[in-house]
Amino acid sequence: MRLCIASLLLWVIACAASISVAADAPMPPVSPEVIDALKSLKTADVTARQKVYDLLAQKGDARLIPALTAFRDGSLQLRDGRLTIYGPRVEVPDRGKVLPLIDAVTGEPVLGPDNKPIYFPKVDLSQAMKAPPRLEKAQVSDVIDSLSLLDPDPTVRIASIRETGSKAVRALPDSADSDEYLATLKTFGDTLKSHQPVSTAASAAQQLASAITAAIAERPAKISSPAPSQEITTKIAVALNQLIAVDPSMTDALAKFLSATSTYQGRLDLREKALDELPKSDAAIKRQLANAPSEFQPALQGASASFDLVLGDPPKQIAAATALGRIGTVDATGLLHRAADCAARAGDKPLQEACESAIRSANRYQAEVSFISYTFAGLSAGSILVLLALGLSIIFGLMGVINMAQGEFMMLGAFTTFVVSEFFKNHLPPGLYDYYPIVAVPAAFLVSAVAGWLCEWLIIRHLYGRPLETLLATWGVGLVLVQAVRNQFGDNLSVKPPSWMEGGWEVIPDLVLARNRIYIVIYCAICIAIVYIIVNRTKLGLLLRATTQNRQMAAALGVPTRRVDALTFAFGTGLAGLAGVAVPLYNKINPSIGSEYIVDSFMVVVVGGVGTLAGAIWAGFGLGFLSKYLEPLLASIPAFSSSSSVIGKVLVLLAVVIFLQWRPSGLFPPKGRLADA
Numbered sequence: 071m072r073l074c075i076a077s078l079l080l081w082v083i084a085c086a087a088s089i090s091v092a093a094d095a096p097m098p099p100v101s102p103e104v105i106d107a108l109k110s111l112k113t114a115d116v117t118a119r120q121k122v123y124d125l126l127a128q129k130g131d132a133r134l135i136p137a138l139t140a141f142r143d144g145s146l147q148l149r150d151g152r153l154t155i156y157g158p159r160v161e162v163p164d165r166g167k168v169l170p171l172i173d174a175v176t177g178e179p180v181l182g183p184d185n186k187p188i189y190f191p192k193v194d195l196s197q198a199m200k201a202p203p204r205l206e207k208a209q210v211s212d213v214i215d216s217l218s219l220l221d222p223d224p225t226v227r228i229a230s231i232r233e234t235g236s237k238a239v240r241a242l243p244d245s246a247d248s249d250e251y252l253a254t255l256k257t258f259g260d261t262l263k264s265h266q267p268v269s270t271a272a273s274a275a276q277q278l279a280s281a282i283t284a285a286i287a288e289r290p291a292k293i294s295s296p297a298p299s300q301e302i303t304t305k306i307a308v309a310l311n312q313l314i315a316v317d318p319s320m321t322d323a324l325a326k327f328l329s330a331t332s333t334y335q336g337r338l339d340l341r342e343k344a345l346d347e348l349p350k351s352d353a354a355i356k357r358q359l360a361n362a363p364s365e366f367q368p369a370l371q372g373a374s375a376s377f378d379l380v381l382g383d384p385p386k387q388i389a390a391a392t393a394l395g396r397i398g399t400v401d402a403t404g405l406l407h408r409a410a411d412c413a414a415r416a417g418d419k420p421l422q423e424a425c426e427s428a429i430r431s432a433n434r435y436q437a438e439v440s441f442i443s444y445t446f447a448g449l450s451a452g453s454i455l456v457l458l459a460l461g462l463s464i465i466f467g468l469m470g471v472i473n474m475a476q477g478e479f480m481m482l483g484a485f486t487t488f489v490v491s492e493f494f495k496n497h498l499p500p501g502l503y504d505y506y507p508i509v510a511v512p513a514a515f516l517v518s519a520v521a522g523w524l525c526e527w528l529i530i531r532h533l534y535g536r537p538l539e540t541l542l543a544t545w546g547v548g549l550v551l552v553q554a555v556r557n558q559f560g561d562n563l564s565v566k567p568p569s570w571m572e573g574g575w576e577v578i579p580d581l582v583l584a585r586n587r588i589y590i591v592i593y594c595a596i597c598i599a600i601v602y603i604i605v606n607r608t609k610l611g612l613l614l615r616a617t618t619q620n621r622q623m624a625a626a627l628g629v630p631t632r633r634v635d636a637l638t639f640a641f642g643t644g645l646a647g648l649a650g651v652a653v654p655l656y657n658k659i660n661p662s663i664g665s666e667y668i669v670d671s672f673m674v675v676v677v678g679g680v681g682t683l684a685g686a687i688w689a690g691f692g693l694g695f696l697s698k699y700l701e702p703l704l705a706s707i708p709a710f711s712s713s714s715s716v717i718g719k720v721l722v723l724l725a726v727v728i729f730l731q732w733r734p735s736g737l738f739p740p741k742g743r744l745a746d747a
Contacts, residue, residue: 098222100175104130105153108137108175112148112199119206127213127357132221132230135214137174142210144201145193146174154180162189169193216354225573228369231358232401234351235373238380239405241345242412243296244337251298251334255282255306258327274316278309293387293412293421294345294380300338307331345380352377368579372397376405388424395428398435399579406432439581444698450587452694453594457649458667459674459686460601461642464614466680469635471530472541475548476671477664479643482521483514483650484659485555491565491654504568511651518647521551523640530639531632548664556661565654590652597648598687604641605683614638673726679736688737697722 107122114122126134140146140155147154153174159167168189171180179187202210219234221227259282262275285298285306298306310328355373362370371393378390391409394402410425458480465473487510494506525547533540567586574582605611616624617634625631649667653659674693678685700721704714733739 100131100133101129104134105175108134108141108153109148109151111141111146111202119202123209123213127216130213130217130220132217132219132226133175133177135217136177138210138214138217140174141199142202142207142214144198145195146199147195147197148199149180149197152180156190156193160189165189165191212350212354215350216357219354219358224365228366228576231355231366231369231373234355235369235376236401237344237348237351238373238376239401239408241341241348241380242294242405242408243290243341243415244408245411245415247334247337248297248415251330252286254327254330255285255298258282258323259286261323274309274313278306278313281305281309290412290416293409293416293418295416296338296341297415298334300335300342303331303335303338307335348377348381352381368397372399372402372579376402379405379409384418384421387421391421391424391428395431397579398432398439400436403429403432403436436580439578440702442577442581444702445695446583446587448695448698449591449691450694451698452691453591454649454652455667455670455674455694456687456690457594457597457652458646458671459678459690460598460683461645462671462675463678463680463683463686464605464645465639465642466675469530469534469638470537470540471534471639472537472544473639473642474541474545474668475525475551475664476544476643476646477666477668478548478551479518479522479646479664480650480653480667481555481659481661481664482518482551483647484653484663485559485563485650485661486510486514486517486647487651487654488559488563488565488659489513495566503566504570507568507651511648514647514651515644516647518650519640519644522643523636525643526636526639531635534635552661552664559661561660562658563660564658567655571655584656586655590655593652594649597645601645602683610637610641673723677726677729677736679738682736682738685736685738693722693726696725 104126107125111119111122126138136155137146137153145155149171154171155174157170157172157179159169162168168191171188171190172178173180182188201207219227219230221230259279262279262282281302285302288297288299288302290297290299307328310324310331314324314328352374355370355377358366359370359374375390375393375397378386379394382390387409391406394406406425406429410422410429413419413422413425458476461479462473462476465471465476490510490513491503491506494503494509525544529543529547530540533543571586571589574584575588576582603611605614613624613629613634614637616627616629617631617638621631653663657663670693674686674690677693678687678689697718700718701714704710704717704721707714710717730736
């Protein structure tokens with residue numbers, strides 16, 4: 071009965087967690103004014119079209135991109151007052167591969183009088199709008215680029231803004247490219263000096279040598295200028311071709327040098343193209359800065375500062391570097407490093423110092439972000455350890471049983487979650503899949519609890535008072551459970567989390583907390599609170615505490631200690647099942663997954679104090695934090711980077727051993743009669 075009550079409470083928790091996640095708010099419809107403006111392009115003159123382009127840039131969003139792309143290409147149609155385009159070919163029974171007609175704004179299929187989608191066997195552009203003149207197509211493309219930064223989904227829009235801002239670093243010269251080509255120039259220059267060209271090739275060889283010398287000596291005029299420049303590289307290529315034509319003796323060496331020159335020229339062309347596109351992107355970003363909501367301002371300011379650092383005059387560049395240092399994102403730091411290197415090559419000392427100061431500021435921000443990320447990871451890992459350790463602590467504190475199968479009972483909860491999710495996926499409507507945790511939580515608890523109750527009834531009750539024998543017995547139970555599950559399910563299964571657990575929540579730039587981890591922490595916190603209430607505020611908890619403190623006295627007062635033992639073991643293994651619900655949400659599951667957690671769980675129990683709930687909670691989170699802080703610290707040391715995880719576990723174990731030398735009874739040693747037991 072009490073197990074049913076606990077299961078009901080946990081079911082209510084799962085319902086609350088699922089229902090509390092509000093569905094994404096529907097996107098607001100595209101403004102009728104904008105749609106009417108798009109329709110007017112069919113008959114508009116040059117002046118009217120310019121007004122439409124301006125309106126779209128100011129009031130449109132990314133949903134208009136398919137319609138504008140089709141208009142630019144001459145395939146946007148106006149059918150019965152509705153803007154339509156053709157979708158990709160699809161296979162339709164009895165009709166073969168056909169083209170569906172879809173709404174150009176909403177992307178939904180256009181339905182005919184029979185309320186069925188309209189298909190065409192081939193493209194029919196008889197009702198298509200006339201494509202804009204060639205000179206206007208570039209303007210339409212600029213509007214499309216601007217609208218790509220106005221996606222109605224905030225997450226997508228912020229990502230688009232940042233992606234646009236990252237174009238700035240691609241416009242700056244890469245020192246690695248320059249150094250590689252300069253090394254090639256010097257090597258070939260030495261080869262050319264030692265070679266005696268034929269008389270007819272002397273002039274061409276001298277011209278090539280002069281061009282190489284000029285390229286090596288060249289210094290960039292500003293940070294966006296490459297060195298060697300495109301102009302001098304073109305001279306080298308021309309001289310190379312001339313020398314190849316008149317001096318066959320150097321054909322192989324000249325061909326290799328010409329190939330290196332062509333590769334470098336290709337990279338220069340890409341950077342020149344990126345630099346030419348920056349002013350358009352900069353204008354699109356700055357148009358949004360004045361009117362965008364506050365949630366988009368940090369991304370817009372970062373992108374704007376990136377463009378100012380590349381395109382601005384010296385005072386604006388220094389101000390942009392300072393702003394990027396305050397923003398401190400990974401993208402900003404990468405751009406600052408590239409700009410500092412380019413400034414050093416160009417001899418721009420003030421900008422170089424500003425970039426280096428900004429880099430130090432950005433590094434401090436990144437250190438803070440990393441610390442918060444590690445803390446959150448430790449909180450997440452500690453939450454599952456606490457749930458496992460609570461069950462172990464309750465079982466040992468009351469019964470003196472060392473349950474080596476606790477990890478396998480957690481595994482039962484994980485596989486129960488898998489079975490429930492598969493049932494929802496294969497036998498219920500797709501929209502209900504997101505609510506499978508409502509069933510998985512109580513199911514995992516009950517399956518693990520019933521398995522624990524059977525284990526206690528069949529085996530454990532015959533071994534009370536013999537801790538070592540219970541250890542061996544539960545270890546054997548764990549082996550049986552692992553093999554039984556492996557025979558039934560196999561290895562390495564995965565559970566797709568509900569849609570509301572996917573993705574992440576960006577607290578501040580570069581600090582993204584995974585939603586599944588957030589909900590795992592909340593779920594574990596609620597479970598811990600429920601356990602506390604059951605142990606300290608219910609009759610079952612009263613009987614459990616009484617039996618733990620003085621079994622003989624509790625029995626004399628009429629407490630059914632035998633039944634309490636069975637319920638306690640079932641309750642402890644049920645808690646392991648609850649921990650198992652969380653594991654598939656972020657990791658693949660296999661029958662041996664319990665072994666990954668059992669050692670850490672025992673360390674939590676020992677450090678916290680055997681039989682104390684508060685000790686299990688504090689020790690679980692403490693060890694979770696310690697392990698997550700140690701791993702990145704060790705990974706930063708080259709000698710330990712490849713084995714940081716293993717070394718981290720060893721150091722945590724060493725820390726536990728040292729701690730127990732100081733406090734053998736743990737953080738919260740038992741008191742009163744329990745201490746004498």
